[in-house]
Amino acid sequence: MPSKINFMSPLEAVSILKSGDHVHLSSVASTPTILVNAMCEYAKANGLRDIHVHHLHTEPPAPYADPEYEGIFQHDAFFVGKNVRKQVQAGYADYIPIFLSETQNLYRSGVLPINVAMVQVSPPDNSGYVSLGTSVDATLAAIERADTVIAVVNRDVPWALGDALIPLSAIDRFVEHDEPLEEAIPAQPNxxxxxxxxxxxxxxxxxxxxxxxxxxxxxxxxxxxxxxxxxxxxxxxxxxxxxxxxxxxxxxxxxxxxxxxxxxxxxxxxxxxxxxxxxxxxxxxxxxxxxxxxxxxxxxxxxxxxxxxxxxxxxxxxxxxxxxxxxxxxxxxxxxxxxxxxxxxxxxxxxxxxxxxxxxxxxxxxxxxxxxxxxxxxxxxxxxxxxxxxxxxxxxxxxxxxxxxxxxxxxxxxxxxxxxxxxxxxxxxxxxxx
CATH class of the missing domain: 3.40.1080.20 (Acetyl-CoA hydrolase/transferase C-terminal domain)
Structure with missing residues (x-):
């Protein structure tokens, strides 16, 4: 890992959060669980309120949508996975109806503010680029527009090409944490x-x-x-x-x-x-x-x-x-x-x-x-x-x-x-x- 990267702890990385912020999480297999947990711990300990959390489908647990965090976080996702479905139905979390193609435009047009983007990336190459791996979707737009980008550098994130490649300079805070990505076992048809x-x-x-x-x-x-x-x-x-x-x-x-x-x-x-x-x-x-x-x-x-x-x-x-x-x-x-x-x-x-x-x-x-x-x-x-x-x-x-x-x-x-x-x-x- 290049020595120029200044790694910090997850809690230190999320310490820029403030009440009323809008946070984007990278999605599906690449949700940065370690940052999600740190965000919940930090917000609760510091009395933060009304933090809006946006994302597409995410696989891991989503504690910010639980009744325990009502008033601290407002879950306003673009897609509802099984990890937040009960909370949405109960009213503890919410959903923004939108075509998937337009999710990126919510950020790029300024319709949704974006203060903090939390993502996972691969280790950098010799040219100073990292890859978003399995989650580009609306995450690239969030990175472009966010006030602060926090990235977990994870050796298990694959080096994907296309729009997945971003320069290290696009990231403000780095956390080092290696953890296998969420997997889905192939469903066997009946x-x-x-x-x-x-x-x-x-x-x-x-x-x-x-x-x-x-x-x-x-x-x-x-x-x-x-x-x-x-x-x-x-x-x-x-x-x-x-x-x-x-x-x-x-x-x-x-x-x-x-x-x-x-x-x-x-x-x-x-x-x-x-x-x-x-x-x-x-x-x-x-x-x-x-x-x-x-x-x-x-x-x-x-x-x-x-x-x-x-x-x-x-x-x-x-x-x-x-x-x-x-x-x-x-x-x-x-x-x-x-x-x-x-x-x-x-x-x-x-x-x-x-x-x-x-x-x-x-x-x-x-x-x-x-x-x-x-x-x-x-x-x-x-x-x-x-x-x-x-x-x-x-x-x-x-x-x-x-x-x-x-x-x-x-x-x-x-x-x-x-x-x-x-x-x-x-x-x-x-x-x-x-």
Whole structure:
């Protein structure tokens, strides 16, 4: 480690905090836990109040959102992970609804002030640069605009390229602490998810550029692409499922119009294999979220295929992906960015993929969304809808045509009730599916 870096303790590093400050935390696998804990300790011990904490999804515990810190911290995240979901639902924490592509603009435009950015970085190279590793997203914008940048220098942060590289001069305070990044064990798809994956894989053409997130359904899709050719990746995130396809040469980016030959992402969440894969890898670019999630950048890639999930979809095609009634789940995220971007792409396919029924036997295809449900993708944006029972294209279809198509891929136990609801809604001109 270069001797010119003046390391300090975590408590000393956060001692610049004051009441009313706005703090940004780097996200997902790279949340600086040691600074989070020091921030909570320092703020409580020194009687600080009304510190606003902003971030995208974070994996580790989030003590600042607990009732114990009410009045000290105000959690105003851009995305709600499982570590703060109960607190948001209980009112101890809050959420700013926003497209993922615009999170960086909250800082750059000055809509949100940013006093302190807390991040993790790799050790510096001989040129005096460090890498943000797995978390560029809105973190780069926070670093650009923050009054003070505090960085944990961690040997376990991979050396990612692209917008991840920043000069040491962009950082004001340094803490040295080596700790493995948070990992996510790859989810194993069940038969229901494998069926969804098969239907999605059938829609993916050779030469397509893919966006999909993390979880069992993306893994199910990726596991069935082994015979495809010349696929590319332009996404907000990727995980372990892409690695076998890269090794096999299926994913090579040769048909992309932007960043040809490169995998483009803005944050990561996976196993250590993923973090090792991006380390000093010239074929992976970790980019600012204003680039990865810009619908017009996305649309430049031909055959852009975006696969996103949902909680509920009604028979008009409204997609709920953030909340059911008063139960809050996540947030808008990047779904609309990629659904719209893929719809503008030449030969693009925006896809909503979801199980037709929950593990408790409740249909996820419904007549009307529950009261309070958040519409993330509108009925005007939706194209392809996929369940384990098939794939239907709703683009250009009337409301009655949509109802018939959506009901056709509902669970058989729900079809009759949905048919009756559609008949009650549209009258005698509507004809039952059966």
């Amino acid at each position: 038969e229901q998810e494998l069926a969804i994956g098969r239907h999605c894989a059938e829609l993916i053409e050779d030469g397509a550029c893919l966006q999909m997130g993390i979880g069992a359904i993306p893994n199910a899709v990726l596991s069935q692409l082994g015979n495809h050719k010349n696929l590319g990746i332009h996404t907000e995130m990727f995980a372990d499922g892409v690695l076998p396809l890269v090794e096999k040469g299926v994913i090579n980016g040769s048909m992309k119009a932007t960043d040809r030959g490169k995998i483009v992402s803005t944050f990561l969440m996976g196993s250590q294999k993923v973090y090792s894969f991006i380390d000093h890898n010239p074929n992976v670019l970790m980019m600012d979220v204003g680039y990865t999630n810009d619908p017009f950048v996305i649309a430049r890639n031909p055959r852009m295929t975006a696969i996103n999930s949902a909680i509920e979809v009604d028979i008009t095609g409204q997609v709920c992906a953030d909340s059911i009634g008063t139960t809050f789940f996540s947030g808008v995220g990047g779904q609309v960015d990629f659904i719209y971007g893929a719809s503008r792409s030449e030969g693009g396919k925006p896809i909503i993929a979801m199980p037709a029924i929950t593990s408790k036997g409740v249909s996820k295809l419904v007549n009307t969304l529950k009261v309070g449900a958040g519409v993330v993708t509108t009925r005007s944006h939706i194209h392809w809808l996929v369940t384990e029972f098939g794939a239907v294209n709703l683009y250009g279809k009337t409301l009655q045509e949509r109802a018939r198509l959506i009901i056709s891929i509902a669970h058989p136990s729900a079809q009759e009730e949905l048919d009756k609801a559609a008949f009650a809604r549209y009258g005698s001109h509507y004809h039952f599916v059966k």
